[in-house]
Amino acid sequence: MLAQAFELCEDGNYSEALKLYDSVIQKFPQNINALIDKAVTLQNLGKVKQSIRLYDKALKIDSNNLDALINKGSALHTLEKYSDAITCYDLAIKTDNKHAMALAYKGLSLGELGNLQDAIKHFKKALTIDKDYDLANISKKLAQDLLKNSKRKSKTQ
Numbered sequence: 717m718l719a720q721a722f723e724l725c726e727d728g729n730y731s732e733a734l735k736l737y738d739s740v741i742q743k744f745p746q747n748i749n750a751l752i753d754k755a756v757t758l759q760n761l762g763k764v765k766q767s768i769r770l771y772d773k774a775l776k777i778d779s780n781n782l783d784a785l786i787n788k789g790s791a792l793h794t795l796e797k798y799s800d801a802i803t804c805y806d807l808a809i810k811t812d813n814k815h816a817m818a819l820a821y822k823g824l825s826l827g828e829l830g831n832l833q834d835a836i837k838h839f840k841k842a843l844t845i846d847k848d849y850d851l852a853n854i855s856k857k858l859a860q861d862l863l864k865n866s867k868r869k870s871k872t873q
Contacts, residue, residue: 718749721757730757748774752783755791764791780811786818789825798825816842820852827855832863 717740724733737754740747755770771788774781789804805822808815823838839856842849 718753721753725753725757725760730761733757746777748777748781748784751777752781752787755784756787759787759791759794764794767791780807782808782811782815782818785811786815786821789818789821793821793825793828796828798828801825814845816846816849816852819845820849820855823852823855823859827859827862832859832866835859836863 717736721733721736721740724730724736734754734757737750737757740750741754744750751770751774755767755774758764758770759767768788768791771784771791774784775788778784785804785808789801789808792798792801792804802822802825805818805825808818809822812818819838819842823835823842826832826838827835836856836859839852839859842852843856846852
């Protein structure tokens with residue numbers, strides 16, 4: 717059923733996918749994959765607060781679940797709750813310090829908070845793990861450019 721729901725999402729048929737996820741969750745309320753997949757679907761539909769509630773349910777079952785932590789962080793980032801997002805990414809990194817996505821996403825949230833130097837460090841660390849990680853590479857270059865421009869502005873003032 718989960719595979720079928722995933723295929724429905726791939727085809728853009730989110731409402732039918734949500735019905736299948738609900739059916740699985742009704743029969744197996746502790747099915748962490750169904751909870752996370754439904755949360756991702758809701759997040760993709762812009763129902764971010766609902767998705768966070770499901771990520772929280774998944775994390776009550778397994779507090780170290782990387783998918784739930786990273787996706788919850790992403791949802792919080794979308795709501796501009798960058799410090800809360802960083803908390804999720806830190807928990808994911810504590811569980812797996814070689815998780816390139818968690819490092820890069822933390823870098824994004826740090827950048828949004830204006831902490832460009834730390835953001836760059838996290839993008840670089842993500843790239844040491846996965847040198848072809850486009851998000852980390854592009855974000856690192858952007859953060860470096862922003863940092864250079866801010867240093868130029870401070871010198872001219």
